[in-house]
Amino acid sequence: xxxxxxxxxxxxxxxxxxxxxxxxxxxxxxxxxxxxxxxxxxxxxxxxxxxxxxxxxxxxxxxxxxxxxxxxxxxxxxxxxxxxxxxxxxxxxxxxxxxxxxxxxxxxxxxxxxxxxxxxxxxxxxxxxxxxxxxxxxxxxxxxxxxxxxxxxxxxxxxxxxxxxxxxxxxxxxxxxxxxxxxxxxxxxxxxxxxxxxxxxxxxxxxxxxxxxxxxxxxxxxxxxxxxxxxxxxxxxxxxxxxxxxxxxxxxxxxxxxxxxxxxxxxxxxxxxxxxxxxxxxxxxxxxxxxxxxxxxxxxxxxxxxxxxxxxxxxxxxxxxxxxxxxxxxxxxxxxxxxxx
Amino acid sequence: xxxxxxxxxxxxxxxxxxxxxxxxxxxxxxxxxxxxxxxxxxxxxxxxxxxxxxxxxxxxxxxxxxxxxxxxxxxxxxxxxxxxxxxxxxxxxxxxxxxxxxxxxxxxxxxxxxxxxxxxxxxxxxxxxxxxxxxxxxxxxxxxxxxxxxxxxxxxxxxxxxxxxxxxxxxxxxxxxxxxxxxxxxxxxxxxxxxxxxxxxxxxxxxxxxxxxxxxxxxxxxxxxxxxxxxxxxxxxxxxxxxxxxxxxxxxxxxxxxxxxxxxxxxxxxxxxxxxxxxxxxxxxxxxxxxxxxxxxxxxxxxxxxxxxxxxxxxxxxxxxxxxxxxxxxxxxxxxxxxxx
DNA sequence: CTGAAAGCGCTTACAG
DNA sequence: CTGAAAGCGCTTACAG
Numbered sequence: 156x157x158x159x160x161x162x163x164x165x166x167x168x169x170x171x172x173x174x175x176x177x178x179x180x181x182x183x184x185x186x187x188x189x190x191x192x193x194x195x196x197x198x199x200x201x202x203x204x205x206x207x208x209x210x211x212x213x214x215x216x217x218x219x220x221x222x223x224x225x226x227x228x229x230x231x232x233x234x235x236x237x238x239x240x241x242x243x244x245x246x247x248x249x250x251x252x253x254x255x256x257x258x259x260x261x262x263x264x265x266x267x268x269x270x271x272x273x274x275x276x277x278x279x280x281x282x283x284x285x286x287x288x289x290x291x292x293x294x295x296x297x298x299x300x301x302x303x304x305x306x307x308x309x310x311x312x313x314x315x316x317x318x319x320x321x322x323x324x325x326x327x328x329x330x331x332x333x334x335x336x337x338x339x340x341x342x343x344x345x346x347x348x349x350x351x352x353x354x355x356x357x358x359x360x361x362x363x364x365x366x367x368x369x370x371x372x373x374x375x376x377x378x379x380x381x382x383x384x385x386x387x388x389x390x391x392x393x394x395x396x397x398x399x400x401x402x403x404x405x406x407x408x409x410x411x412x413x414x415x416x417x418x419x420x421x422x423x424x425x426x427x428x429x430x431x432x433x434x435x436x437x438x439x440x441x442x443x444x445x446x447x448x449x450x451x452x453x454x455x456x457x458x459x460x461x462x463x464x465x466x467x468x469x470x471x472x473x474x475x476x477x478x479x480x481x482x483x484x485x486x487x488x489x490x491x492x493x494x495x496x
Numbered sequence: 497x498x499x500x501x502x503x504x505x506x507x508x509x510x511x512x513x514x515x516x517x518x519x520x521x522x523x524x525x526x527x528x529x530x531x532x533x534x535x536x537x538x539x540x541x542x543x544x545x546x547x548x549x550x551x552x553x554x555x556x557x558x559x560x561x562x563x564x565x566x567x568x569x570x571x572x573x574x575x576x577x578x579x580x581x582x583x584x585x586x587x588x589x590x591x592x593x594x595x596x597x598x599x600x601x602x603x604x605x606x607x608x609x610x611x612x613x614x615x616x617x618x619x620x621x622x623x624x625x626x627x628x629x630x631x632x633x634x635x636x637x638x639x640x641x642x643x644x645x646x647x648x649x650x651x652x653x654x655x656x657x658x659x660x661x662x663x664x665x666x667x668x669x670x671x672x673x674x675x676x677x678x679x680x681x682x683x684x685x686x687x688x689x690x691x692x693x694x695x696x697x698x699x700x701x702x703x704x705x706x707x708x709x710x711x712x713x714x715x716x717x718x719x720x721x722x723x724x725x726x727x728x729x730x731x732x733x734x735x736x737x738x739x740x741x742x743x744x745x746x747x748x749x750x751x752x753x754x755x756x757x758x759x760x761x762x763x764x765x766x767x768x769x770x771x772x773x774x775x776x777x778x779x780x781x782x783x784x785x786x787x788x789x790x791x792x793x794x795x796x797x798x799x800x801x802x803x804x805x806x807x808x809x810x811x812x813x814x815x816x817x818x819x820x821x822x823x824x825x826x827x828x829x830x831x832x833x834x835x836x837x
Numbered sequence: 838c839t840g841a842a843a844g845c846g847c848t849t850a851c852a853g
Numbered sequence: 854c855t856g857a858a859a860g861c862g863c864t865t866a867c868a869g
């Protein structure tokens with residue numbers, strides 16, 4: 156038998172107070188007597204009263220919840236970012252609702268409908284691969300629902316963004332290979348319709364140019380999703396190409412690991428014959444042998460920052476939503492795959 | 497300027513109908529004329545009407561949302577399980593709210609308070625490491641809020657559960673090593689206060705016993721959290737112990753990888769000198785060299801199953817919540833770390 | 838310091 | 854086929 160929920164009405168009846176007084180007492184309203192407040196709270200605890208936030212949400216026109224749209228949560232980068240979001244949200248009393256677009260635009264659009272229906276106070280998004288156009292997000296601007304994009308953002312859409320400087324990180328990674336003595340540096344690139352992967356390629360090129368190394372297009376291999384298997388294919392092509400690279404900068408860790416394995420199996424020594432740098436600092440990168448030099452993309456911190464920014468915007472009373480872009484500092488983590496041995 | 501939200505009242509005013517009629521039309525109520533329904537929907541679309549689910553939740557006493565408590569979402573097992581939950585929930589129109597206990601009991605309890613306040617329709621939980629006692633979940637039974645536990649469950653608490661048969665999986669893994677010819681099989685064990693890790697150890701022992709191999713306690717190493725680093729320590733101890741193992745069954749993949757690396761570095765060949773089996777089938781296990789034989793713990797399927805079970809219980813009209821335990825089949829994925837070469 | 842009353846946006850039993 | 858009315862549980866401006 157389900158005992159039905161205790162409401163403030165029940166408390167009011169029991170204590171011969173009005174619901175107004177009960178409500179105020181539960182919120183420590185200063186106009187209510189200390190004694191009354193104490194007794195109301197005591198009874199509430201005894202009876203196991205819990206406020207119904209659905210009712211108070213409706214009344215206050217605020218849900219204290221934020222919606223998060225990610226391509227997939229089983230990708231480590233996103234689960235780490237969500238972990239950061241959840242941590243900050245939890246501390247501020249916000250609730251986090253997760254939606255996966257699975258990189259489908261249709262699904263992303265349908266999620267925005269759900270979010271609008273669910274009256275979230277703010278939204279954090281990492282765009283799906285198919286999304287070229289953000290018009291399904293414009294209505295949130297009209298509804299004064301703040302948006303924060305992270306990592307995969309749109310240049311054309313004005314909103315707050317939390318990103319890393321992919322160009323600078325790639326530049327740093329490539330320069331590290333150059334300073335180490337590499338002169339024929341290859342690149343395994345991600346999907347060029349995403350600006351982050353384009354920026355990584357440009358950073359790579361810029362480092363070469365700065366150090367007077369020729370940009371050789373035959374040393375650039377393209378993938379669509381930077382998978383381990385695609386990495387194997389690319390590495391094999393590089394292995395059998397006419398210019399044999401002595402260094403590879405890969406747009407993520409999986410393809411970097413493929414490269415290490417393909418070249419090692421072919422009899423090359425990493426890093427002595429060919430040095431490899433990845434991107435992301437996945438857990439696997441410090442376990443693989445040799446351990447992988449990589450760019451730490453600060454996923455957790457990105458999530459935290461996005462959540463802090465969003466909550467600040469939600470709570471800014473004047474509701475003047477100023478777009479702000481925060482660039483998180485990346486770090487080159489040097490490990491054995493580039494360490495001179 | 498925020499245009500304020502369109503409500504059914506606005507639609508009613510515009511169309512000279514009562515809000516009742518509008519509400520019914522929007523829900524395809526059969527008593528409303530086809531024409532009226534069509535026109536109401538058309539106007540709703542034109543004006544960009546979205547229902548306010550907070551209001552309808554309050555009225556219907558149903559939130560169509562489920563709460564999920566996991567220890568941490570940045571652990572692949574959990575992010576995969578959540579992915580499965582979210583997929584099923586999305587299809588059924590439920591919303592998934594995520595909470596991380598971070599293995600803290602205090603936080604787990606506080607999350608149950610939030611869930612009660614937020615009026616979720618059901619809850620899916622994977623218990624935190626500190627949780628020995630589930631009394632903070634009992635009130636949901638009284639409130640008729642269905643609960644489904646997955647993976648880390650409590651034997652003492654009656655509720656629906658989705659688990660794998662850890663004993664059987666460990667048995668299968670160990671027997672695989674035996675059939676392959678190993679006779680001195682070590683075990684790297686997880687925290688013994690969790691029943692799943694205890695079961696893995698028992699399954700290991702049972703397989704040895706069945707095949708008339710002695711259970712040698714000096715071949716069992718204990719960890720607290722099955723980390724890579726702990727795995728390295730354990731493997732080193734096994735390496736220098738008086739009985740040199742020729743096979744290791746590890747309670748997860750990280751410690752299995754540590755073992756492979758420690759033994760390989762010491763000059764042993766995996767699998768010829770020592771075969772290794774892990775547990776979980778993490779993405780890394782098919783990338784590491786040699787690739788790792790492991791138990792696939794079906795995290796995604798566990799999540800899907802938990803969500804299906806929960807939603808069925810939520811929607812069961814009679815509200816007789818019968819506890820049900822579903823055991824998901826695990827699979828031994830054989831790879832190079834045990835393959836005779 | 839406390840209460841009566843209105844209302845958040847929606848749903849639905851009742852009446853016609 | 855349609856409407857008036859009550860009410861979900863809470864908050865809060867107004868009045869005293």
